[in-house]
Every structure is written in structure tokens, then in C-alpha cells.
Amino acid sequence: MLNNIRCGTCSALLFKAGQGAIANDIEIKCRRCGTLNHLRPCEPLHDRQERPKRNNSCGSTSP
Template sequence: MVNIRCGSCSALLFRARHGAIANDIEIKCRRCGTINHLRPTEPLPDRQERPSRKNSCGSISRK
């Protein structure tokens, strides 16, 4: 678990597992009122990889 803290006053905002943030988050600190902008640590891929075409429909190729 990773502690996510306010950038201004270091108050604990929340705890999360590494890689749990999938998109941008804005969260307001309840202590000082600062709006914190959080981004995922690993960016989403621009395009997804194609699945391999080896028997992708489940059929068995016979020669």
C-alpha cells in the first residue's frame, strides 16, 4: 500500500495499491483545502497490442 499525501500540508489523502490509479484524479485536502491533481504512475498505452492470430477463433488448423 502506498500513502498518498497532500502536496501542501502532507496530510494523508488516501492509501492505495501501487498502480491502482487508472486515470487522472483531483482530490481536495480536508485539512488545508488544496486541490491535488494525481496521475497514474504508468501511462496507458497509446494503442493496444493486437492479439496473436494463432487459432484465435478456437479452431484447429489442419494441413
């Protein structure tokens, strides 16, 4: 299923994209009003592994 990506100012159709099609930041200029639209993926790319969770958040070793 394709999603309509529209201009934030005038709601003109910019393009259609499938789920997960945007892999990085995009700048696209609206052909109707000239607004520069900045788009980014819904979920960030996971370049590194997450840290293991600990019981204490401050790093202190005292009880």
C-alpha cells in the same frame, strides 16, 4: 503493499492506494488545508501500439 498518498501542501494523508490502483487522473481536495491535489498514474495507459523503430529519424531515404 499500500502507499500513503499525501497532500502536496500540508502532507496530510489523503488516501492509501496499492501499486497500479490509479488508472486515470484524479483530483482530490485536502480536508485539512483545502488544496486541490491533481494525481495521475505513474505509467500512461497503452491505448495503441508503438511504431516500429527505423534507422533514420528524419524520414529521408537518401544515404
